[in-house]
Amino acid sequence: NSTYGTGGMLSKLTATKMAVSLGIPVVITGKEDSLENIKEGKTTGTFFKPSKPLKQSKKLFAMMEEPKGVVYIDEGAYRALKDGKSLLPAGIKRVEGSFNRGQVVVLYTQDGLLAGKGKTNFSSEELKKVLGKKGEEVKRILKTNKEEAIHRDNLVVF
Structure with missing residues (x-):
């Protein structure tokens, strides 16, 4: 943890990369955002759009x-x-x-x-x-x- 909130950022970005490649949208945000805000598209965080979905077996x-x-x-x-x-x-x-x-x-x-x-x-x-x-x-x-x-x-x- 740091003053700038970068603790574990590499892990977050690695997980984000994996999720979007599997067709799953991701939002990285601070604790001030609620799930309701995120679902309504009112987040202050960063939204990562998913790639095209993979075949189910993959x-x-x-x-x-x-x-x-x-x-x-x-x-x-x-x-x-x-x-x-x-x-x-x-x-x-x-x-x-x-x-x-x-x-x-x-x-x-x-x-x-x-x-x-x-x-x-x-x-x-x-x-x-x-x-x-x-x-x-x-x-x-x-x-x-x-x-x-x-x-x-x-x-x-x-």
Whole structure:
């Protein structure tokens, strides 16, 4: 807490980013605002309009499943995700935690910006073997026909 009321602001903004990407409107305001004022649009706080709603299945895993690990991605990968592409191992810089195929991980940029959440096609150990690698090399090393670390259908980008 401070004189200027910035205590926990990073947490508030991270939660706001996640909520609006899931189609949920958010108001950050001071204690002087009542819920009635906010519902009537008379808030003195800041209103964050939600993004287009996600498919129900994406909302469910984004909100309900606890992440089992963290994957750090480069800026090129983040731009690709924002354009609706899948996450490829070529854009992964670091993997933390221990997770299996099909488990949820949280994605961060190298700068620590929350980028998204997704269900992995590979375990943490498999991903560590193919960090920065491209398509055919990933398939050869992991003896699989998949090259996406996280397919776009199993990904929520914040």
